[in-house]
Amino acid sequence: MYAQEVKSTGKGVKSLDEMDPQERAFQERIDADIKIEPKEWMPDGYRKTLIRQISQHAHSEIVGQLPEGNWITRAPTLDRKAILLAKVQDEAGHGLYLYCAAETLGVSRDQMTEDLLSGKAKYSSIFNYPTLTWADIGAIGWLVDGAAIMNQVPIQRCSFGPYSRAMIRVCKEESFHQRQGYDIMIKLANGTNAQKEMAQDALNRWWHPSLMMFGPPDDQSVHSAQSMAWKIKMNTNDELRQKFVDETVPQAEYLGLTVPDPDLKWNEERGHYDFGELDWNEFYEVIKGNGPCNRERLEARQRAWTDGAWFREGLVAHAEKRASRVAAE
């Protein structure tokens, strides 16, 4: 998802009997749905896995501003521009909620920023695809934010207090994002032939990458079992992907658009849609840094950091000057 390939301990899940008393007490609290708070004892693996997951999630929110930011100056109307600005600003806010949640685990903001800028930290594969037309902004809100909601709603109940609270804030704001995207799609789908084609083209390009947001298939998802035992991951990747397909296909039908998957078919027996295999090679390539926009995204973040240095320094100088004046009085 926004944290797609979070490495955990790499070991199997221990049973309660294999745990020492401290870890056992910890696991029993998680099993009883009691929240874990930052200052409390936690296994090292829990802390490390959560730092990876929450920081990846935060980085995704921050990098996620870039594909949409591309269209702020070219939005078709002033209204659309104001709405898109507000949406992108929300993403920045979501990144900040999440960075703060990660910091409660003992990692510093500077460390996380450094890891993002050096390319060491990962972020969601989806943001390495380009936004070629205005319809892509509609498709992102509808599909990408739709997929994000599907993933984030259950994380509101996760075991770590600060992460759960950050998710509650995020989810409150996320529905606006999806609806503004779908609203763009409705407009285009009911517009001229050229506009309808543009909407279809955006759906064609974003459908498969959106499904990949949920991460690799369950049988390849080696770290899921531990994360689920710790309740920092609440559903398997395939469960959420299926749920997303089931909810989204009728929305595409309403728009009169065709989901680009010849294998997509309602399966009466299962009560779900069947859908075609995804190209997991593409997914792993994008994760590794070889997607269409990986370099551009990272360069944009690096440039923002470097270009903003004088401003950050100015704020510090101002704060220091004022503090010294107060001290002198």
Add this chain to the structure above:
Amino acid sequence: MSSEWPLWEIFIRGQHGLSHRHVGSLHAPDAEMAINNARDVYTRRAEGVSIWAVKASDVVASAPGEKGPLFDPANSKVYRHPTFFDIPKEVGKM
């Protein structure tokens, strides 16, 4: 990288006269910027009418290990809850 800006804990009072409530934290070089940033990060949807920003390093917190001594005594004093007392039906609402 520069030395990190201090962390501030942010408290917001909503519109309905309730007390300030902790909403999260943020980094800012000074108090004024902490308030400015808090407005942008935590009140984009008219969530509040007042902001408190407190340096995280100034917050004194109880330790998780003190949970027992601090809070357990309250468990044995259930009579503090009004439902502890049975009031006869005939008395009506009380």
